[in-house]
Amino acid sequence: MSDDIRRVFVLNVGSSSIKYRVVDLETGEALAEGLVERIGVRGSGVPDHHAAIVQVLDELRDVPIDAVGHRVVHGGTRFVQSTVIDDDVEREIGALADLAPLHNPPALAGIRAARAALPDLPHVAVFDTAFHATISPAARDYAIDAEVAARTRIRRFGFHGTSHRYVSRTAAELLGRAGDPELKLVVLHLGNGASATAVQGGRSVDTSMGMTPLEGLVMGTRSGDIDPAIPLYLAREHGYTTAQLDELLNKRSGLLGLAGRSDMRELVSAADAGDMQAAHALDVYVHRLRHYIGAYAAVLGGIDALVFTAGVGENADDIRRRAVAGLGFLGLAIDPARNAVRSREPRIISPDGAATAVLVVPTEEELEIARETRAAATR
Template structure:
């Protein structure tokens, strides 16, 4: 029986999963998601490697443990699910201690629980998933794949906030996120163009959450997200960078408590907050011509993205390659064109026809512009295989 690797990506009310054939080049066998955990009308969806439906079932999931039990029971009835050799988890935050994927044990689990204040929106659900696997499959190897570890090569000048040293000692520094996506893109770029991957690259991960990373000689040297995934670019519902004085103002004038502030900054701001219509860029593009707020949200998003490309190019000392990835980055020619517009002084010029066709290379200037599909689940499978086989 072939060994497999299960990858798990736990969110606040959903779990994404994929099953891969174990090996140095993992091949996906099936994938799916468990939706509306802890909410009415839960759903279990599964698909084969080609995207054909394998299951679409309405199931109530009172918590993550119940959702994972449903998944494990379903996998036990599948021939592909009977040779599971390891589970790889996406873990959003590894703090300063974990700079690479690591096998899960008591020490790592204790460290993750201490880190919950750093990522209270994500870590509790990821810890529950690890504990659920341990309970159901005692002794099965598990690997934590950290979204922060790719950025641990950043110099101290890039990770340091201008706050007193006592807070830095507590771990209040720039960590950066989307590291699994960035690592995957760099591995693929190295495969496609080995020499170019050793140059100066900016990767723009533009999805519901958005960030950019400056990569030099294959190593992250700066990124737009900071201590949490809230900073940097304007996002679907997150503010991105914000004058800290606004927080003080809200505390004084509105009397917000921490949970209310978190709700405002993480779930009611960004494209949704500016437009008052939708967090979805596709919706805003449809309404741009007739709705000034939708038009403003798009303009602010693209303006901020251009600014960050400029600042990261300065950190790199120039630019050889710009990569667009994730939802908007991969699928929105209009947003790509608007972001690049005006960056000709950096050598960035877009080929409109190739851009509309979503070609792999969409540039005609001195700097190459690429569109690349990211695959965080495959990166988790690769990292998990390297740990359990190494």
């Protein structure tokens, strides 16, 4: 059956948008791609996700499709690998909505619309959390009452798993160590959302995002790690509601909270021009990066390569330079000329002979979803 699945229709569905790409797995190229926005907005002409899928398929009527891959953020504890979708899987994805209320419901709407429009093709759910199903109980569990944690499903799940899987595999290939069970990587997915993952032999060992994508690194608008008593203090002493706390920590924190802007290019330019708030925000951001690099080197018992990916990781050479500065004791160093290169190709930016490699690997989540779709549909 694998020979029959070459062209995969990849869907990334949001509450009011659908991003799509048809990937040719033989070449890795996009046969078609696009974005439908303002779904359900009055006057948009796209009243719901079903209408959006119909619109997209009309645009793709001359493009062959062999299978459909759906990005789903949360797989809970049941879905630890990409899974062919049937009615039971649909119900389970819906039941996980409380763990990802902004992401799973629109993904489910897209799944239902696409299955209705393309009933004869295999549909596969590719879960962001699945790659992190291999982290140990010691890394997975929070030190709270075990009965409460079990009853309420509180544990570390991790996110950005599709990106971390693709990038760690590509990094291993670039280093000539594909399939090496001893290869130890720290992967930094740095976009508006950001996460770090310790990877050994292609398996996630630990990751910075937790039960939700709020934990871990400083992000564009999310706080990352904070003292867990801070929300309690704000609620008790200053009257914050849960909705206000959610907005504060997810939408008004991180780089935006520290410096009034979340775009990394603007922050670096402002800091270079003498803006002290911007400079401080970058200091906090880089301090957290270095914290996790060191922590994951300890978790892994050493590090063979540090890998940067996603929008900031791929393009912000100054952030890469600052993150590695002072980490020579881990064998990390950056070649300035290599670091300054802009490219969509995976590349090594550490000096020749460096004890620990530093890599930039552009992420290709749609390609990885397509690969996972074919693998799941042919298992």
